[in-house]
Amino acid sequence: MGRKKKVSMQNIADKLQISKNAVSLALMGKKGVSEEVRNLVQQAAREMGYGPYAPKTGGNANLLVVVPERIMSYQDNDHFQFFHDMIWGLEKSARKQGCNAVITPLDQEMEASLTLPGQFVDIPYRGVILFGITNRNYARLIWELNTPLVMMDSYHRDLPCPAVTSANLDGAAEAVAYLIERGHREIGFIGPTNLSTSHEERWFGYEQAMLKAGFPLRPEFCLTTSHGYDYTSREIAAFLDHIQEWPSAFFCANDRMGYLLAGLLKERGLRVPEDISIAGFDDLHYFSDEGLNMTTMRVEKERMCDAAMALLLSDLSRVREALHWQVQPTLVVRGSVQPK
Numbered sequence: 001m002g003r004k005k006k007v008s009m010q011n012i013a014d015k016l017q018i019s020k021n022a023v024s025l026a027l028m029g030k031k032g033v034s035e036e037v038r039n040l041v042q043q044a045a046r047e048m049g050y051g052p053y054a055p056k057t058g059g060n061a062n063l064l065v066v067v068p069e070r071i072m073s074y075q076d077n078d079h080f081q082f083f084h085d086m087i088w089g090l091e092k093s094a095r096k097q098g099c100n101a102v103i104t105p106l107d108q109e110m111e112a113s114l115t116l117p118g119q120f121v122d123i124p125y126r127g128v129i130l131f132g133i134t135n136r137n138y139a140r141l142i143w144e145l146n147t148p149l150v151m152m153d154s155y156h157r158d159l160p161c162p163a164v165t166s167a168n169l170d171g172a173a174e175a176v177a178y179l180i181e182r183g184h185r186e187i188g189f190i191g192p193t194n195l196s197t198s199h200e201e202r203w204f205g206y207e208q209a210m211l212k213a214g215f216p217l218r219p220e221f222c223l224t225t226s227h228g229y230d231y232t233s234r235e236i237a238a239f240l241d242h243i244q245e246w247p248s249a250f251f252c253a254n255d256r257m258g259y260l261l262a263g264l265l266k267e268r269g270l271r272v273p274e275d276i277s278i279a280g281f282d283d284l285h286y287f288s289d290e291g292l293n294m295t296t297m298r299v300e301k302e303r304m305c306d307a308a309m310a311l312l313l314s315d316l317s318r319v320r321e322a323l324h325w326q327v328q329p330t331l332v333v334r335g336s337v338q339p340k
Contacts, residue, residue, distance in 0.1 A: 007050040008095060009088075015044055024084065027103060050100075062100050062125040063312060065090050066117070066142065069107045071132040082284050083132065086153070089305035090129065097309055099126070111138045127312045133196050148317035152308045154196050160322040164308040168198050168281075171297040171329035172205025173212075175279045176251050178295070178331060180213050183340035184249040184277060188221030190236060190261060191253025195226055202253040202281060221247045233260050240264055246276060248340050255280035255294050258336070262292050277337040281329070293334035303327045 009023045016023075018037065025032045026041035033041075044050075071083050087103060094101035104119045114137060119125070127148030130139060136156050143149060143159045155163035179187055189206045191199040203224060210217055223239040226232060236257065252258035258280035262272045272278055272292060283298035304327045311317055311325060 007048045009050070009091060012041060012044050012048060012050060015048070016040055020088070021084070024087070024103070061098070062102050062123055063094055063309075064104045064119055064125045064128045065101050065131055066104045066106050066128060066134070067131050068111060068134050069105055082282060086131070086301050086305065089301050090131070090152075090308065092302075093305040093309040096306075097313055099309075099313070101129075106134070106138075111135050114138060114141050116141070127317055129308055129312060148312055150308050150312045150317055152304070154198055155322075155324075157197070157322070160320050162311050162316055162319065162321075162323040162325070164304055164311060164325045164327065165198065165201075166297075166299045166304065167326040167328045168201035169205040169208065170326075171281060171331075172202035172251065172253070173209040174205075174329075174331055175281065175295075175297050176206050176209035177213075178333070179249045179251065179277065179279055179337060180209065180215075182277070182337055184247075185215055185340070186218065186221065186247035186249070187215070188218075188223075188247040188250040189253070190223045190239070190250055190257050192226035192229075192232075193224045193253075195229070199253040206251050218247075220244075221250075232257060233264070236260055237264050240268065246270070249277040249279070249337070252278060252280045255282045255284035255296055258294055258296075259292065262336070273336050273338040277340075279337055283332055292336055295334045295337040296332050297329040298332045299329050300327050 009027070010020055013020045013023045022033050022037060023041050026038040027045065065087065067083075067087065091101040091103075102119055102123065102125065104117045106117060110117065111134070127150070128142055128145075130142055130149065130151045131153060133154045136158070139151070139156050139159055143161055149161050151159075151161060151163040153165055155165065176187060187210065189203060191202055193200040193203045207217060220243060223236065226235055250258075250261060252261060258278045262278055265272060265276060270276055278294065280294050280296040281299075283296045307325050307327055311323075316323060
């Protein structure tokens, strides 16, 4: 007899004839669905034996995926879709390994008070994936549990454990090298290097490509710090107000900042790409991009998810060493860059 097929969120969605997104929101306890839908989803999950609702088997089938609530803000539809795709990818990768990815939301109050979600005590589990940018003290709390752990998409250098990310430095260097190949010499950078290792590494890639080409870095064209992601638009606007002469191109550490930059340039009477070219990172499609086709580095999300699951289920997930599995992104050339 073949092994019983794992139940997925898609199976629940099909049973109830609702969207996958609605199932995800209901199981994560997020806003966006009614209480009636939430109860129906949870009832179906119990009946079908989905994830943590499945019969207990000693914990070998469950893998906790801890997701900070702020990166899954339903109000930010564009970034929500990016991270939502990653979470669906982790669930799919877990099923291929015969496991359940138990999505474990982490709200800001729990993160600040260093409180573990109930799933850590309510269900047996085999390991933990810490997904996205998490407070260093909270990441250390999970690291000190001494359970199999993989950090995904971001990490902390003072917590030696396995991590899976995009190859940020190499990808940024490739994007900037493409701008240089298109004749751009004065290239600016926008990215909060103080907020995440991903942006810091993309800054290093930008710097590497510029210095390799023999072009000086001009501080007046570079915005590298931020008070937080809620301030991004205001900070970019203030930064642009102090530029006296414009570079011919900007490399942005993610597409969200690229789209915000394009809108702010438009307010100042500058056109993209006719006046200024923009390249980004992530391959994030904004619903309100006003026809801007962003040249970007596509993060290979499916490969990252498979890598994270493979690493978590291997013996390496228990090592106390800073193992770093980098997945190479892919350059996607679109209309936001034109020759200088």
